[in-house]
Amino acid sequence: MTNNNISENKNSHLGKIDLHAELVETGVEQVLVDLDKSLIGLEPVKTRIRETAALLLVEKAREKLGLAHETPTLHMSFSGNPGTGKTTVALRMAELLHKLGYVRKGHLVTVTRDDLVGQYIGHTAPKTKEVLKKAMGGVLFIDEAYYLYRPENERDYGQEAIEILLQVMENNRDDLVVILAGYKNRMNTFFESNPGFRSRIAHHIEFPDYSTPELLDIGSSMLDQLNYYLTKSAKDAFIEYINLRKEQPHFANARSIRNALDRARLRQANRLFKENNGPVNAEILSTLEEVDIRESRVFSGGIDN
Numbered sequence: 467m468t469n470n471n472i473s474e475n476k477n478s479h480l481g482k483i484d485l486h487a488e489l490v491e492t493g494v495e496q497v498l499v500d501l502d503k504s505l506i507g508l509e510p511v512k513t514r515i516r517e518t519a520a521l522l523l524v525e526k527a528r529e530k531l532g533l534a535h536e537t538p539t540l541h542m543s544f545s546g547n548p549g550t551g552k553t554t555v556a557l558r559m560a561e562l563l564h565k566l567g568y569v570r571k572g573h574l575v576t577v578t579r580d581d582l583v584g585q586y587i588g589h590t591a592p593k594t595k596e597v598l599k600k601a602m603g604g605v606l607f608i609d610e611a612y613y614l615y616r617p618e619n620e621r622d623y624g625q626e627a628i629e630i631l632l633q634v635m636e637n638n639r640d641d642l643v644v645i646l647a648g649y650k651n652r653m654n655t656f657f658e659s660n661p662g663f664r665s666r667i668a669h670h671i672e673f674p675d676y677s678t679p680e681l682l683d684i685g686s687s688m689l690d691q692l693n694y695y696l697t698k699s700a701k702d703a704f705i706e707y708i709n710l711r712k713e714q715p716h717f718a719n720a721r722s723i724r725n726a727l728d729r730a731r732l733r734q735a736n737r738l739f740k741e742n743n744g745p746v747n748a749e750i751l752s753t754l755e756e757v758d759i760r761e762s763r764v765f766s767g768g769i770d771n
Contacts, residue, residue, distance in 0.1 A: 483527045493565040494519050501558045505551050506687065507680040514671050515555065515562070522566050539668040540568060540643045541635055543657075545650040546673025549719030552647045553607065555673075560605035563643060570603035570641065577606065579613040582627040590623040594630045602642055611646035612656035632662045676719050681708050685723045689754070694731065699756040710764050726762065726770055734758045 489495045498516060505512070521538060528535040540563065544552040557574050564572025577597055584590040598606070608614070614631075616622040635644050646653070646663065650672060657664040676684065682705055689695055696704055707726065711717055734754055738746060764770055 481531060483530060485523055485527060488523055488527065489519075492523070494523065494562055497558055497562045497565060501555070504558075505554060506683045507676055508551055508555075508673065511551070511555060511671055511673055514669070515559065518559075518669060519562055519566075522563075522568060526566060537568070537640055539639060539666065541639070541667050542643070542645045542669040542671060543653060543667045544645055544647040544671050544673060545653045547649065547675055547717075547719060549721030549723075550673035550675065551720070552673055553609070555671075556605060556607045556645050556647070559645070560643075563605065569605065569643060573601075573604035575601040575604060575606050576609060578609050579624065579627075582608075582631075583614065583622075583624050585623075587623075590626045591630060594627045598630070598634050598642070602638070605643045605645060607645045607647060610648045610652075612648050612652040615656060615659055617659065628660060628663075632666065635666045678705060678708050678712070681712075681719070681723050684720050685727055688724055688727055692731075694727075694752050694754055696754050696759075697756065700754050700759050703756045703759040707759055707762060707764055711770065714764070714769050716769070722770070729762065729770060730754055730758045733761050 498512075498519060501515060502512060525535050525538060542559070544555065546552060553576060556576075560569065560572050560574045563569045575597065581597055582590070582594045584593050614624040614628055616624055631644065634642065646656075646667065648656070657667070682701070685704065685708075686696070704726075708723070711722060711726065716722075731754070737755075737758065738750065742750070762770055
């Protein structure tokens, strides 16, 4: 047996492969652990990612044992409201695919319609091809993908970008994974209008909204990273804030929570200057009080923007 054969079979014994050893040695297990730590909730999403990782590991094992195998279609659709972790999961997915050897580089390129579609004849093709060139060997994440298709505008150049994307998704699927993302209903309409995309997307993953306890945990984690914390009364007020804000327009899950806490810190800073003429200690600088939360316009029926 040559050294190469010995290397290729280091994880096999008499025609067997330890899948759990492969999970660890490829680094995929660590990616899944990091994903679980970095995202609160989203259990259905995490389950789908683990299932996808398992499928890819099994395909690699079949290849090593000389069984029939093929590179599965890996293009995906992420649907859900803003602030539900779609970009974060796309980043982890790029890392996972790289660990398993399904993409060469494992980088993530995030774009919107404006990065792909030009404003005049002859402008769209070079823009789209340049983005695809940057994304090759990794994952291309197209946010609010449905804006590529505007049938009401006869002079829109989005269809040209779509045709180029479809061709590359088919011909270069061994070197590029495309993830389309956006609101669920709009994504469904987009796929109905563009059957070419639907036929090339194998994995449709829905990102649910966060519950109030999950949003509170997300907010607490954000504050902890910045060495802030909520008092008991402030936490109770923040739970009330979350429930009110969730019922208002333009609520963006974790993104809205981050914005709310940024404003609470702003109010705390102003309060500290009004209340203190002398030195302050670390505890005072790190504490968000109930008043810092309740001064939000949300409690009077307004919207935090």
